[in-house]
Amino acid sequence: MLVDCDPGHDDAVMLVCAAAYADVVAVTTVNGNVGLGRTTANALAIADHLGWDVPVHAGAARPLLADPIDAPEVHGHSGMDGVTLPDPDRTAPGDAVEVLIESTRAEEGIWLVPTGPLTNVALALRADPGLDERLAGICLMGGGGSGGNVTAAAEFNVYADPEAAAITFRARCPVRMCGLDVTHQVTTDATFAARVRGVGGPAATLVAEVVEAGIARFGRYATSTIDPPMHDPVALLAVTHPHLVEGTVAAIEVDTGFGPSRGATIVDRRIVTRDGVDPRVGVTTEWVHTADAPAMLDLIVDACRRWA
Ligand code: BDR
Ligand code: CA
Numbered sequence: 020m021l022v023d024c025d026p027g028h029d030d031a032v033m034l035v036c037a038a039a040y041a042d043v044v045a046v047t048t049v050n051g052n053v054g055l056g057r058t059t060a061n062a063l064a065i066a067d068h069l070g071w072d073v074p075v076h077a078g079a080a081r082p083l084l085a086d087p088i089d090a091p092e093v094h095g096h097s098g099m100d101g102v103t104l105p106d107p108d109r110t111a112p113g114d115a116v117e118v119l120i121e122s123t124r125a126e127e128g129i130w131l132v133p134t135g136p137l138t139n140v141a142l143a144l145r146a147d148p149g150l151d152e153r154l155a156g157i158c159l160m161g162g163g164g165s166g167g168n169v170t171a172a173a174e175f176n177v178y179a180d181p182e183a184a185a186i187t188f189r190a191r192c193p194v195r196m197c198g199l200d201v202t203h204q205v206t207t208d209a210t211f212a213a214r215v216r217g218v219g220g221p222a223a224t225l226v227a228e229v230v231e232a233g234i235a236r237f238g239r240y241a242t243s244t245i246d247p248p249m250h251d252p253v254a255l256l257a258v259t260h261p262h263l264v265e266g267t268v269a270a271i272e273v274d275t276g277f278g279p280s281r282g283a284t285i286v287d288r289r290i291v292t293r294d295g296v297d298p299r300v301g302v303t304t305e306w307v308h309t310a311d312a313p314a315m316l317d318l319i320v321d322a323c324r325r326w327a
Contacts, residue, residue: 020044020258021122023078023115024251025051025135026061028094028229031102032319033134033160033251034062035222038071039322040259044122044129045074047115051135051179052090053098055080058135061098063107068221069326078115078139082180090175093236101232102225119143123153130258133187134160134251136176141183144190156193160254162271162284163199164306173282174199177273181282185273188284188304195305196271197254198284201264205253205312206246209234215320220327226319249319256315257307263314266307268299 020041024030025048037043046066048059059077066073081087094100120143123129131154133140140157144150151157161176161184169178177184188194212230215223233247257264270287274280286306287298 021047021119021129021131022255023047023049023119023131023133023135023139024062025049025058026065027052027058027098027135027251028102028232029249029251030134031061031065031099031229032226032249033255034065035069035226036252036255036259036319036322038069038073039325041255043073044126045076045118047076047078047118047139048111049078049115049135049139050080050082050087051176052094053096054089057098059111060107061104063109063111064104065225067105067107068225075111076115076118077111077113079142082136082138083141083182085180085182088179101235102228115139116142116146120147120150123150127153128155130155131157132159132254132258133157134176134254136179137161137183137187138180141186144186151190151192154192156195157187157190158195158197158254158258159187160197160202160251162196164284164286164288164308165200167283168199170279170282172274172280174284177284178282181273181275185275188271188273191303193303193305195257195266195307196284197257197264197307201307201310202248202250202253204310205249205315207233207249207316208246211316215323218320218323218327220323222326223323226323249315252319253310253315256318260318263311264307265309266305268302269304269306270298270302271304271306
């Protein structure tokens with residue numbers, strides 16, 4: 020697996036699950052929840068905290084076209100406010116796009132799991148038109164079939180770089196969208212934080228602090244859920260434990276216009292068009308709509324036990 024992320028509280032929990040359940044070739048970082056310097060330092064610090072010797076490579080510092088946006092109201096100015104992490108004792112080379120390409124040349128059939136804006140993914144797809152054919156697929160956290168969290172229409176990761184998302188959804192491999200429809204099913208609360216804390220060890224401390232930071236902040240801005248959702252682990256667990264999600268083949272378009280629905284993902288749920296055509300024929304995108312939330316939360320707790 021290749022993991023492309025912007026830690027980010029829920030990215031950190033995704034990284035715990037990745038370290039526990041996946042064979043991760045590399046972690047790549049992108050500008051997103053905070054600037055690239057912070058997302059990269061956070062990824063390095065999380066890996067150090069877990070004693071996880073995974074290569075980390077920095078990628079794009081800004082979106083393809085859009086002005087950068089960040090999310091300090093959710094993650095704080097460090098990207099990991101409220102979470103105690105060590106200062107990383109290494110730096111990351113700035114070659115994420117090359118790593119995405121070269122890793123798939125060295126080994127075909129890798130899953131790419133992006134949990135931040137899709138800038139690195141789009142740059143890699145553009146730089147190497149054969150990349151998508153060497154991947155097993157792309158399973159991303161982003162978008163949503165029924166509204167957004169940054170705007171009424173758009174989810175953060177897609178809104179942050181809609182042009183990159185549009186390129187990604189056109190990739191010629193399976194592209195699974197784990198958007199707000201499904202991540203808002205996997206929510207946490209104080210009871211879950213206490214359960215995780217009870218496990219003990221560095222991963223449990225990290226996840227508990229993430230959940231507690233989310234509880235402290237989330238109620239102030241949430242529009243669709245009050246309990247903090249575990250967005251990014253859903254995309255990771257959808258690959259490592261695919262029986263825990265349900266999806267359906269559906270064409271997905273990104274609105275790259277500059278109106279009120281910029282960054283929206285339009286999911287075609289029709290089974291027949293007015294011309295009598297099945298719009299799903301030849302489509303390689305999948306809209307993930309259902310998750311087994313209790314099982315996913317159990318997996319997060321079980322992941323933490325590996326460091327207890
Ligand atoms: C997504 O946006 C980020 O703030 C989270 O890390 C997640 O990837 C949710 O919209
Ligand atoms: Ca993220």
